[in-house]
Amino acid sequence: MGKIFIAAGLALGLSFGVFASDASASSGKAAPSQEWTFDGVFGNFDRAQLKRGYQVYQEVCAACHSLSQIYYRNLSEIGFTEDEVKKIAAEFEVPRGPDDEGETHEDGEQIMRAAKPFDKLVQPYANEQAARAANNGALPPDLSLVTKARKGGANYLHALLTGFADAPEGFKMQDGMSYNVYFPGAQIAMAPPIDDDAVEYADGTKASKDQISRDVAAFLTWTAEPELEDRKRIGIKVLIFLIIFTAMLYAVKRRVWAKLH
Amino acid sequence: MSENTRKFKNPVINWIEYRLPIFSFIDDSVGSNYPSPRNLNYWWNFGSLAGVTLVVMIATGIFLAMNYTPHVDMAFDSVERIMRDVNYGWLMRYVHMNGGTMFFIAVYIHIFRGMYYGSYKEPRELLWIIGIVIFLAMMATAFVGYVLPWGQMSFWGATVITNLFSVIPFFGDSIVQWLWGGFSVDNPTLNRFFSFHFLLPFVIFALVFLHLWALHEHKSNNPTGVEIKGDADVIPFHPYYTAKDAFGLGVFLIFFLGFTFFAPNFFGEPENYIRANPLVTPAEIVPEWYFLPYYAILRAVPDNFIDAWGILPVIITAKEAGVILMFASIIALAFLPWLDSSKVRSAKYRPIYKQLFWVFVADTFVLGYIGAHPAEGHFLLIGRIATAYYFFHLLILLPLLGRFEKTRPLPESISASVTNASSEEGQ
Ligand code: HEM
Numbered sequence: 033m034g035k036i037f038i039a040a041g042l043a044l045g046l047s048f049g050v051f052a053s054d055a056s057a058s059s060g061k062a063a064p065s066q067e068w069t070f071d072g073v074f075g076n077f078d079r080a081q082l083k084r085g086y087q088v089y090q091e092v093c094a095a096c097h098s099l100s101q102i103y104y105r106n107l108s109e110i111g112f113t114e115d116e117v118k119k120i121a122a123e124f125e126v127p128r129g130p131d132d133e134g135e136t137h138e139d140g141e142q143i144m145r146a147a148k149p150f151d152k153l154v155q156p157y158a159n160e161q162a163a164r165a166a167n168n169g170a171l172p173p174d175l176s177l178v179t180k181a182r183k184g185g186a187n188y189l190h191a192l193l194t195g196f197a198d199a200p201e202g203f204k205m206q207d208g209m210s211y212n213v214y215f216p217g218a219q220i221a222m223a224p225p226i227d228d229d230a231v232e233y234a235d236g237t238k239a240s241k242d243q244i245s246r247d248v249a250a251f252l253t254w255t256a257e258p259e260l261e262d263r264k265r266i267g268i269k270v271l272i273f274l275i276i277f278t279a280m281l282y283a284v285k286r287r288v289w290a291k292l293h
Numbered sequence: 294m295s296e297n298t299r300k301f302k303n304p305v306i307n308w309i310e311y312r313l314p315i316f317s318f319i320d321d322s323v324g325s326n327y328p329s330p331r332n333l334n335y336w337w338n339f340g341s342l343a344g345v346t347l348v349v350m351i352a353t354g355i356f357l358a359m360n361y362t363p364h365v366d367m368a369f370d371s372v373e374r375i376m377r378d379v380n381y382g383w384l385m386r387y388v389h390m391n392g393g394t395m396f397f398i399a400v401y402i403h404i405f406r407g408m409y410y411g412s413y414k415e416p417r418e419l420l421w422i423i424g425i426v427i428f429l430a431m432m433a434t435a436f437v438g439y440v441l442p443w444g445q446m447s448f449w450g451a452t453v454i455t456n457l458f459s460v461i462p463f464f465g466d467s468i469v470q471w472l473w474g475g476f477s478v479d480n481p482t483l484n485r486f487f488s489f490h491f492l493l494p495f496v497i498f499a500l501v502f503l504h505l506w507a508l509h510e511h512k513s514n515n516p517t518g519v520e521i522k523g524d525a526d527v528i529p530f531h532p533y534y535t536a537k538d539a540f541g542l543g544v545f546l547i548f549f550l551g552f553t554f555f556a557p558n559f560f561g562e563p564e565n566y567i568r569a570n571p572l573v574t575p576a577e578i579v580p581e582w583y584f585l586p587y588y589a590i591l592r593a594v595p596d597n598f599i600d601a602w603g604i605l606p607v608i609i610t611a612k613e614a615g616v617i618l619m620f621a622s623i624i625a626l627a628f629l630p631w632l633d634s635s636k637v638r639s640a641k642y643r644p645i646y647k648q649l650f651w652v653f654v655a656d657t658f659v660l661g662y663i664g665a666h667p668a669e670g671h672f673l674l675i676g677r678i679a680t681a682y683y684f685f686h687l688l689i690l691l692p693l694l695g696r697f698e699k700t701r702p703l704p705e706s707i708s709a710s711v712t713n714a715s716s717e718e719g720q
Contacts, residue, residue, distance in 0.1 A: 059576060073555060101370075101373050101377065176373075177566045177567075180558060181563050181564065181566035181567045216576065256566075258377055259376065259383040263383065263557070266384075268554075270550055270554065271547065271550065271551060271554070274547050274550065281536070282543075284539070284540070285536040285537050285539070288533060288536040289533060292331070
């Protein structure tokens with residue numbers, strides 16, 4: 033009986049999950065599964081990969097995409113030292129608050145100061161209108177949560193970034209669009225952002241298009257789920273405890289009920 | 294009064310018990326002095342599991358509420374702050390998110406259990422109806438809760454569902470505006486939904502209390518559906534069912550926390566991790582899985598409903614018919630005690646009902662599947678057939694079946710069935 037109800041619960045849960053997940057699969061080609069270090073019950077981020085991914089984001093994607101949930105201080109979680117974080121932050125400028133006289137502007141210009149670890153990553157555009165104006169009317173979405181906000185997560189990102197191609201003959205392309213089968217409708221308003229050697233990795237890793245896509249996808253998985261490692265580590269402990277404890281409860285139940293017969 | 298006071302070994306407990314007989318109350322409710330049928334199987338675990346889940350939802354919800362900001366400009370970011378900067382905030386939120394799913398899994402199984410064993414029949418009709426009211430309150434709670442993180446599905450789900458009320462004759466539009474607190478889903482809507490979301494679980498708690506009160510009056514039904522006749526039929530709740538429920542809880546928590554820790558967004562919709570945007574409609578607006586069957590029923594009515602049947606004066610529109618059917622599909626459940634005409638409770642002794650029960654379960658799964666797909670083409674057709682069958686089962690089959698079905702002989706008593714069962718298949 034016990035097995036039946038576990039199975040029933042699983043079936044109910046899984047079937048609905050599966051049903052729900054293919055609901056909008058019709059929109060773009062399904063991304064092939066890649067191997068990730070953060071997959072599975074014991075998955076972990078590869079710090080070196082996250083750092084490379086940050087470099088890609090900063091040198092390429094940050095020209096158009098914001099990362100609004102992330103503060104410079106968060107970068108210490110992917111392996112940068114505190115000094116490095118301070119240095120990274122100091123390369124950017126943010127509006128300075130009012131001084132003792134209440135001044136924020138000088139000669140009509142906003143007074144700036146160097147960014148600090150407690151600041152959010154500086155965004156490429158002041159507002160949505162500016163972003164659209166710079167991108168032919170298209171809006172580059174914020175990437176903080178993008179792996180959670182798309183079916184396929186990191187796999188989708190990797191597929192999207194490596195999936196640009198020439199449109200097949202007869203396919204009607206609109207102006208300024210790029211062909212990409214993984215994007216719903218196969219036309220995306222983002223030009224292929226990376227190519228082989230689009231960045232030069234400090235750690236000597238060969239910067240192939242595939243490698244760059246993988247690294248930035250891993251980095252954006254971290255920005256979406258910074259708790260992933262804690263979650264899995266605690267989860268394993270909790271489940272091991274529960275399995276042992278439940279086995280004991282089963283023994284207790286058997287013993288209690290044995291009295292009945 | 295005082296002669297009713299029970300004696301306990303511990304003097305402190307005795308002191309309290311004499312003034313407030315709470316310990317005998319516990320003992321009479323879930324303790325050694327509450328007699329339960331001796332043959333309850335594991336399907337009877339889901340009531341207590343739902344109860345535990347309610348407590349988990351309230352506990353995690355309170356912590357979320359400490360850090361959540363019900364404002365359209367801040368709600369989404371405040372939830373992300375909970376996920377990132379609040380200590381163990383991610384745990385609270387993922388437990389709460391998956392807890393909603395687990396609550397519905399437990400309650401759906403609990404409801405199907407009642408249908409299989411005929412637990413709604415005399416004298417448990419009110420117990421059953423209170424259960425349906427709890428179910429409705431849960432749906433309301435989950436619906437307003439899902440709006441709180443203010444993602445795309447939050448916003449558009451709220452827009453679609455609140456719009457349903459516009460079909461109410463004469464007052465529809467005013468009611469919708471009143472629900473919104475304005476002319477669209479906006480900040481006042483979010484504020485009041487938060488308020489309702491905080492309140493409703495406590496209403497559910499009170500309803501659960503009534504539910505249990507009614508339960509304890511006539512005790513649990515059991516797999517045979519035969520009433521308790523004597524002492525041989527019952528065993529004390531404690532330690533027998535406390536032990537069994539505790540084991541069941543362990544298994545349930547493994548399932549619950551397995552998802553929470555290792556696939557926390559499995560049941561969720563990716564679209565809801567995109568901030569709400571009133572100017573961008575998602576390609577597809579899908580509710581959480583537990584609403585999918587109702588969503589399928591809602592959309593089952595053909596748009597050209599009236600034309601299709603050649604009825605000239607337009608009586609109701611397709612949308613109105615869909616809304617009525619959707620609410621009717623739940624309200625009909627409340628009438629089960631009267632719709633099901635069979636004198637025999639348990640499907641164990643009703644060979645035809647037993648099969649129809651599983652067909653009905655399958656039908657709800659089909660509806661769920663259809664609810665996750667756009668209402669077009671063969672999805673729409675299957676959805677209509679499944680909707681029709683849903684009502685056919687409840688409104689036509691059940692009333693007729695009880696008159697014609699040849700039931701198997703019932704055991705003399707629960708204890709008789711238990712002693713025979715050991716030679717048969719066993720429980
Ligand atoms: C019957 C029990 C309850 C159910 C079924 C329920 C359901 C839900 C659901 C489905 C969500 C959306 C989760 C998401 O996708 O992010 C949610 C969010 C929320 N709930 Fe509840 N809830 C319950 C009880 C409570 C209680 C008692 C409180 C507080 C007193 C509470 C506070 C919150 C808060 C603050 C949020 C927004 C944060 C978030 O979205 O994670 N809930 N609830």
